[in-house]
Amino acid sequence: MSSERYVKGLNKLSEIDGEASHQIIDSLQDIAPDLSRYIIEFGFGDIYSRPGLDLKSRQIATIAALTAMGHCQPQLKGHINAALNVGCLPEEIVEVIIQMSSYAGFPAALKGMAVAKEVFDAREIKIDLP
16 A cells, blocks of 8 residues: 555656656556655655655755766756756756866866756757857
């Protein structure tokens, strides 16, 4: 039986990421279904469902954090897609990643930008350069 937190989290995850969200659940079922449940209940049921920030702001913060970490490319890819889904402009995502070069260094920013380019290319998004 699904808890209220799980249902709330699954609904929020689906709002952000649509059908792609089910890949998270499915990919963990054979090895760590509890991890999937924790991500959905805590990450999306508790954190992403809080009223203090809109989804666009949450995705910008998440992209910044994942870029700064420098070793989370699969998660960064998912959150860049999610950011686009909730209204972030590609140019905003690029700026967030550039901003991280000052705090996380150029290697982390370069990795982040490579992920952004991969997402934009897959979605056939062209960046409006200044």
